[in-house]
Every structure is written in structure tokens, then in C-alpha cells.
Amino acid sequence: MFLVEIRDLVETDLDKVMEIENLCFVAPWKKEDIIRELTNNQFATLLVATINNEVVGYVDYWVTFDSATICQIAVHPNYHRQAIGSKLLQEVFKDCYAKKVLTITLEVRESNSKGINFYTKHGFNQFLVKPNYYSNGENAIYMMKGVELNG
Numbered sequence: 001m002f003l004v005e006i007r008d009l010v011e012t013d014l015d016k017v018m019e020i021e022n023l024c025f026v027a028p029w030k031k032e033d034i035i036r037e038l039t040n041n042q043f044a045t046l047l048v049a050t051i052n053n054e055v056v057g058y059v060d061y062w063v064t065f066d067s068a069t070i071c072q073i074a075v076h077p078n079y080h081r082q083a084i085g086s087k088l089l090q091e092v093f094k095d096c097y098a099k100k101v102l103t104i105t106l107e108v109r110e111s112n113s114k115g116i117n118f119y120t121k122h123g124f125n126q127f128l129v130k131p132n133y134y135s136n137g138e139n140a141i142y143m144m145k146g147v148e149l150n151g
């Protein structure tokens with residue numbers, strides 16, 4: 001067993017975050033995109049999950065008044081299916097609850113069945129399909145969940 005800790009993402013985490021980003025996504029964000037989220041987006045919160053101080057996952061979400069959006073969440077493939085993504089998401093839920101957010105939304109690629117399973121397990125419902133949402137023409141599934149105590 002290992003201890004997973006969650007803390008704010010800081011600039012020195014960026015190389016490790018980019019490594020995970022490149023391993024996890026077909027169209028990964030560039031380093032500048034994450035720096036912009038970190039330094040120039042008042043609505044964004046970025047958290048990392050660590051094991052023995054090594055970054056193994058991260059999440060980026062926006063809180064705007066009574067709603068929130070999960071923009072990106074990823075766990076290093078060596079650590080998949082060990083509840084690290086769930087732990088990150090629980091932190092998001094806790095923060096949203098504290099900030100009186102009512103709904104959390106997200107888009108996920110139609111082909112990303114494990115991502116859809118992951119969100120479904122955490123109470124998100126498939127709300128609608130956004131056609132041609134991604135640059136390769138793929139549809140997005142728009143998912144939504146109400147915020148309640150204990151996720």
C-alpha cells in the first residue's frame with residue numbers, strides 16, 4: 001500500500017505533469033497551456049496527487065459562481081486503477097461543496113470508455129452529445145452531476 005497525497009500544483013511540477021499529459025492524451029495540452037491555467041486564470045484550480053513526493057496525477061478544474069467544470073484529469077499509466085483519479089475527484093467535490101457549487105460539468109471523448117466509466121462511477125450522468133467537439137471531429141459526451149455532501 002502507498003500513501004497518496006493531494007496538494008496544489010506548483011511550477012516545479014510541470015515537467016512531470018507534461019510527461020503524464022503526453023502519456024495519457026491523444027491531443028495533449030502544451031506546457032504553455034498549463035502555465036496559463038496556473039498563472040493567468042482566476043477561475044482555475046490545479047491539484048496534483050503524489051506518492052512519496054512523486055507526482056502521479058493531476059486535475060484542473062474551474063469554478064465559476066455556482067458551477068464548475070473539470071477541464072483535465074489524468075493519472076500516470078503505471079498507477080491506473082488504484083483509486084488515485086478517484087481521490088483527485090473527491091478533492092474537487094469537497095472544494096465545490098465548500099464553495100456552494102451546484103453542478104459540475106465536463107466533456108469527454110465519445111471513444112474514451114474508461115473515462116466515461118470513471119465519471120459515471122462518480123455520479124456523473126450523460127447529458128448530451130456535442131457533435132464534432134474535438135479538433136479531429138470526434139464527438140464529446142457532455143456529463144453533469146449535482147454537488148452534494150460526501151460526493
Ligand SMILES: CC(C)(COP(=O)(O)OP(=O)(O)OC[C@H]1O[C@@H](n2cnc3c(N)ncnc32)[C@H](O)[C@@H]1OP(=O)(O)O)[C@@H](O)C(=O)NCCC(=O)NCCS
Pocket residue numbers: 024025071072073074075076079080081082083084085086087108112113114115117118119121
Ligand atoms: C480516467 C482516469 C483519470 C482514471 O484514473 P484512475 O486512478 O485509474 O481511476 P480509479 O482507480 O480511481 O477508478 C475509479 C473507477 O473508474 C472506472 N475506471 C477506471 N479505469 C477504468 C478502466 N481502465 N476501464 C473501465 N473502468 C475504469 C472504474 O469504475 C473504477 O472503479 P473500480 O476500479 O472500482 O472498478 C485514468 O484512467 C486516466 O488518466 N486516463 C487517461 C486520461 C483521461 O482519459 N482522463 C479523463 C478524461 S479528461
